[in-house]
Amino acid sequence: MTPILVGLDIGGTSVKAVAVSPGDPTGPALAEVRHRTEPGESGIRAGITAAVHSLAAEVGPDAEVAGIGVGIPGFVSRGAVSHAVNLGLGAEPLDLLPTLRSLTSGPVGVENDVNTAALGAGGWVARHDPGVDDYALLNIGTGLAAGLVLDGRLRAGATGMAGEIGHLVFDRSGPTCPCGQTGCLELYASGSGMRRTWSGTARQLLDAAAAGDPVAVRTAADLTAGIAHAITLLAYAPDVALILVTGGVVSRNPALRRAVTARLDHDDHTVVGRAVPVGDRVRWLPEDVAVGTRGAALLVAEGVRV
Amino acid sequence: MTPILVGLDIGGTSVKAVAVSPGDPTGPALAEVRHRTEPGESGIRAGITAAVHSLAAEVGPDAEVAGIGVGIPGFVSRGAVSHAVNLGLGAEPLDLLPTLRSLTSGPVGVENDVNTAALGAGGWVARHDPGVDDYALLNIGTGLAAGLVLDGRLRAGATGMAGEIGHLVFDRSGPTCPCGQTGCLELYASGSGMRRTWSGTARQLLDAAAAGDPVAVRTAADLTAGIAHAITLLAYAPDVALILVTGGVVSRNPALRRAVTARLDHDDHTVVGRAVPVGDRVRWLPEDVAVGTRGAALLVAEGVRV
Structure with a gap:
């Protein structure tokens, strides 16, 4: 057998x-x-x-x-x-x-x-950050969600939904979400959120923003701020050692990664950011x-x- | 000895x-x-x-x-x-x-x-919700902060700041926070946040709002929404079984508690809220x-x- x-x-x-x-x-x-x-x-x-x-x-x-x-x-x-x-x-x-x-x-x-993807990323983390067994995997695809591995164990949560941060409010003055709430994070930090105001891919969005297209500039700023917020939320609330970012929106999109990195670097120079920096905890997980x-x-x- | x-x-x-x-x-x-x-x-x-x-x-x-x-x-x-x-x-x-x-x-x-207060609340939780050892303690005082006990163990976090949610953005169109960011949750869900627009106590605020004072109505709505958001964030991100709420702003303030409860009840009837309700996970920790x-x-x- x-x-x-x-x-x-x-x-x-x-x-x-x-x-x-x-x-x-x-x-x-x-x-x-x-x-x-x-x-x-x-x-x-x-x-x-x-x-x-x-x-x-x-x-x-x-x-x-x-x-x-x-x-x-x-x-x-x-x-x-x-x-x-x-x-x-x-x-x-x-x-x-x-x-x-x-x-x-x-x-x-x-x-x-x-959650299973977060568990499965443990081998990659062990190779790239030896000794670290505490992290979140943040997936930015059509939607937005994270899985948590805390102190080496999957944190599914009391209801099984730990890391489901897409419908936390990011802008209470923002638009209505299909879920019925207002200004949910998923309206900004996801492919479906991006498509509210942009019909191409996330790479095309960053290219058009770099070329000065005003709609693209605004949409890219929303996307960047939303992803940076999702990362910061995971760095503050469960306070994980690393945040692995993956998903179709960020993969093969170095311009978006640079924009998110710059945004986190800016926040790391505020009063709170200097005490608890976030940027150096980010890892871009290869899609393969x-x-x-x-x-x-x-x-x-x-x-x-x- | x-x-x-x-x-x-x-x-x-x-x-x-x-x-x-x-x-x-x-x-x-x-x-x-x-x-x-x-x-x-x-x-x-x-x-x-x-x-x-x-x-x-x-x-x-x-x-x-x-x-x-x-x-x-x-x-x-x-x-x-x-x-x-x-x-x-x-x-x-x-x-x-x-x-x-x-x-x-x-x-x-x-x-x-x-964090130590969260650990110390374990005895109260064991008496009131037998078998539960997974919770957050959310303190709404001058500032706003939470401590996490996950599966019976204190979760201090990778930087020791797990549960420090006060400087997560709640309204990216909101005012500038003393920390340098925009629309931080602590500007809404705390005593210092309330005092931006209200000079009395939180109880006086709720009384004046009930009497129709327009500044009090607005400030009370901000305070209520901010506290409900803090609770929801803890219910979604670490996904704790219970959220114990305490602190000077909510203690001896039944009108504020009712307002927060009503807000959570409203959110629990949205698409996401029906899947993962939050309101029934809240406990108001007695201040004594x-x-x-x-x-x-x-x-x-x-x-x-x-």
Whole structure:
């Protein structure tokens, strides 16, 4: 028998899966597969089963699934997922535990995908900042969310939503958010926020702002200030040692990174900033670091259970 | 010999001290004393020494100081304190460890006073919400700050400032803060913030707002929204199970508490609020619960070391 731990990263486009050894869960992948996502309850359930079966087949005929961890967008509580729009899941929770338990007699775990990505980034942090095991992973994509690893352990939080900072108010004089509140941070520090006033990509936005386009200048300033605020919030409230920033909006966008860095540097010269600087805690996580599936596998390797 | 653990709470007005038994640190106080605070470096050092000596004398001639924990305002790092304006301490750190080590051969610890208060509130939480060991203590006084106890352990944070949320931006279109930033939360959710536009007490503010005074109505709305935001931030970012609210602005101010509760209830009916409600996680901590000295003693009783 070859026991394997399975990590599944279920996204709007694809279901990615990795198999690792229970004795070396951060070591080399034994196998990796990727399937297209079928949205909806039965599609998600069938997708999990198919991914685990093809992963086990890749490993070989003597593969035995010793545990399965899942990272999935939306609101996750006790193995059930809701409010994952890209997966066709609404307010009604979809309980993934029966599906997972039909595939293994070992431990199973389900977490929000930003939380599993945060766990999965631990290897990168250990290589680049040896000795540090306290950080947030901040994802700036269509939305905005963070996962927290505090003192080496995933902080899912009392409701499983630790790091869900997108709907904290950033500008109480700002516009109404689709959520019903006013001036939420996600209206500024995210791709969907940017698209309120800009129809291109984030790179095109920074180029147009550099060329003096007044709408681009304003939108880029909002985006920059919002991302800097998200970073500062994580540096002050949970007070993590590092903030890893990733996601489609900031990846391959050196001009935006420079703007955010300059903004944080400015704030670090205020009275409060001098006492508790933030800028030197930022790390731009390379997009080719596979964190989602790896973190999902660590959910069941490191003793986190639903 | 009667071994005692000493907890010191150093405030702008008085130095409070408690002696507890190392074998029962949350049990009955063996002695309590209170001295007037003498600000400045030598005043603080002498005040610590005097408080420990008179506490030991209260316990009896065979008292032996087995450990000392200190809660103190300002920025605390490795036993040194800075930026504690009420104590006459500026940017230059005052190292308290030599003074503490001259008074005991046992463990010593220094933490920000809101952090020690958070630790000290654990007994109250255990009595009122049995089984819960995950919470924030939010203090709304002249300033605004929170201390975090996550999964039963004090979360001081990577820089010792976890929960220092007063200078996070709440209204980026707001006024300039003395810190140099714009629209900081402390401009709204604190006594000093209230006094920008109101010269009386917080209770008088709510009375005048109820009577229709337009300045009071506006100031009370700012104060209410700011406190509700601070609570929501703690419910979302570290995602604590409970938020204990205390401090001079909210104590004996039922009208303000009702206004904050109504605001949270409103937000709990938005899309995001329905998924992750906040209002039912709030507890108004009675002001007669002694948390400062008790939490300071727990710093050295529970193995936290500087």
